[in-house]
Amino acid sequence: MVELQYAALPLYTPSEPLPKYSCQPSCNENTLQHSPLRARTIPTGTYTRRSGKITVTLFEQEDGVDMPVYHRCNHISGLLLIECPEKVTRVTMKIQGKLKTITSQTGSKSIQLINVFHTLWRKGESEELSSCFPFSYLLPNTFIHEGAEHPLPPTFRIDQTSTPFLRVLYSINICVSSTRHNMEFLTKSDNVKIFFKYYPRSRPHRPILPSPHFFSTVKTSPEEWYQASSALKTRKLKPDFGPIYCHLFIPSARVYGLADRIPFHVQLNGPLDALQQFLMPQLVNVSMPSTMQNPHGTCPQRIKPLVVVSLVRQSKTETRGSKFQKNQTIGQGEVQELPPLICESRDAIHLDWGGEIQVNEDVEVGGFVAGNISVRVGQFEP
Numbered sequence: 001m002v003e004l005q006y007a008a009l010p011l012y013t014p015s016e017p018l019p020k021y022s023c024q025p026s027c028n029e030n031t032l033q034h035s036p037l038r039a040r041t042i043p044t045g046t047y048t049r050r051s052g053k054i055t056v057t058l059f060e061q062e063d064g065v066d067m068p069v070y071h072r073c074n075h076i077s078g079l080l081l082i083e084c085p086e087k088v089t090r091v092t093m094k095i096q097g098k099l100k101t102i103t104s105q106t107g108s109k110s111i112q113l114i115n116v117f118h119t120l121w122r123k124g125e126s127e128e129l130s131s132c133f134p135f136s137y138l139l140p141n142t143f144i145h146e147g148a149e150h151p152l153p154p155t156f157r158i159d160q161t162s163t164p165f166l167r168v169l170y171s172i173n174i175c176v177s178s179t180r181h182n183m184e185f186l187t188k189s190d191n192v193k194i195f196f197k198y199y200p201r202s203r204p205h206r207p208i209l210p211s212p213h214f215f216s217t218v219k220t221s222p223e224e225w226y227q228a229s230s231a232l233k234t235r236k237l238k239p240d241f242g243p244i245y246c247h248l249f250i251p252s253a254r255v256y257g258l259a260d261r262i263p264f265h266v267q268l269n270g271p272l273d274a275l276q277q278f279l280m281p282q283l284v285n286v287s288m289p290s291t292m293q294n295p296h297g298t299c300p301q302r303i304k305p306l307v308v309v310s311l312v313r314q315s316k317t318e319t320r321g322s323k324f325q326k327n328q329t330i331g332q333g334e335v336q337e338l339p340p341l342i343c344e345s346r347d348a349i350h351l352d353w354g355g356e357i358q359v360n361e362d363v364e365v366g367g368f369v370a371g372n373i374s375v376r377v378g379q380f381e382p
Contacts, residue, residue, distance in 0.1 A: 020131070052190035053083035054176045070139060072200035080120075080133040080174060087178040088129050089187060091121040094173040095137060097198070099153065099371050101317045102165040107318050111371040112172065113143045113152060124178035135174075139198070145371050153370035155197040158315055158326065166315055166373055171195045200363060204260075207255035212247060214265040214354060225265075226252045231269075241274035258366060261356045264333065266307050269350035279306070307353045309333030313366070317373045330377070 025031050045063035049056050058078040061068050070076060076095070082088060120135055142149045156168040173193045180186040193243030209217065209224055218225055228248045249265040256262050268275065311331035317324050338352040359366070367376035 013087050026084050047194075047211055049192050049194050051192045051210070053191045054174065054192060055081040055114075056192045057081070058171075058172075058194070068194065068196040070196055070198050072141060072202075073139070075136050075138050076172060076196075077136040077195065078134070080176075082129070082131050082133060082136060082176060084178070085129045088121075088176055089123045089179060090119065090175075090177040091129070091133065091135065092175045092177075093135060094120045094175070095122055095139075095171070096173070097143070097152070097168070097170045099373065100167045100169070101373060103317065103319055103322065103324050105322055105324075107319075109372065113370075114140065122133060141200070141245065143370075151290045151368070151371055152198065152200065154199050154365050156365050156368070156375065165204075166317060166375075168370070169195060170198050177191045197364075204253050204255040204257060204315060206251075206255075208251045208253070208256070208260060208262065214263075218249070218265075224252055226254055238254050240356055242271045243269035244268055244274050261358050263356050264309060264354070266335075266353040267350050268308065268352075272349050275351065277351065307335050309335055309355065309357055309378055311357055311359060311375045313363075313375065315373065315375045319372060330363045331357050331359045 004247075028065040043062045044062050045061050047061040047065065047068045056078060057080075058068050058076070060074075060077070080091065082091075094112055095116045099111040099113055099117075100108065101110075110365045114379065116136065116137070121129055121133065133295040139152075141152055143152055144150075153168050155170060156166060173191060173345040176190045177187050179189075180188055184269055209221075214225075226249065228250075230246055232244045232246055245268070247269070249267070250262065269277075269279075310329050313328050313330045315326045315328070333355050334357070335353050335355040338354050340349070340351065365375065367374075369376075
């Protein structure tokens, strides 16, 4: 019989405790990438609405707003003030969210996003009702449509005079039922309905390079730029000098915050003769004062910018097999001509423009997909 020999196990040494984590780099560390979070301070004001003998006050709102605002994972918290609480038989709260679309060809369609009904208090089942009754409800993040779960869309609207007509609405309804003349079979109800805005904010997954210079970073860090190219459609003229290509460069993340200033670079390249032929329609002859006239009496002057960069948001809806869409410009870029680089070849040169673009201040929604509608910002349009 063979006796197996086992080596003695080494003595166990407890591991050192893990170091405390900090998002700030130590003295021998550097931050390689960081998506800054625009800190949103929690408002300290209130929003109040009164109807009949009840008053609803919602907490954590900006003072003076026309409609309360909530974000992702927010609680709808407030206080219900009731006159004559001894006559109240029931207090309920209903929170609703609807997505509505209306088109001239297919009519209207409505999708239920939230439909929550809560009995906050009922006579005989709870303690005596006080005149100040607090309430709170956690907003959901998703809704169910056609058996699948989708993120809850933000409040959104396109005016009814346009096609398609889109609207995402959210509301709170507080109902207080009470008896009349102490007769339980005679009841009346006071209702307060409050529409609110829902904006689920998020951050881009990558930051924008601080003040990037295109010509230097495109060589050292080409992965920081996304390029979109297309051939320009020009009038067929003779002789045909060849095509002109337009290249648009934007930060590679392609997902940006509403308050971000987005850098861009536009480049036109092609044969010199083709570019001259393309640029000539942008020039006109303008008469000069007699004191400044040259031998020809005129000088060329540009009458409009050659390159315009804009942000376009497209709203698209599909109802009963029919598709409709509407484009809206939600931002205009600041474009500057860049001096030409030294070109060695006459056969292929390029012209460059650079600048920044930002969403207009009154725009609250960039894009989302929910139900039968899609709202998204497309590529920049040079």
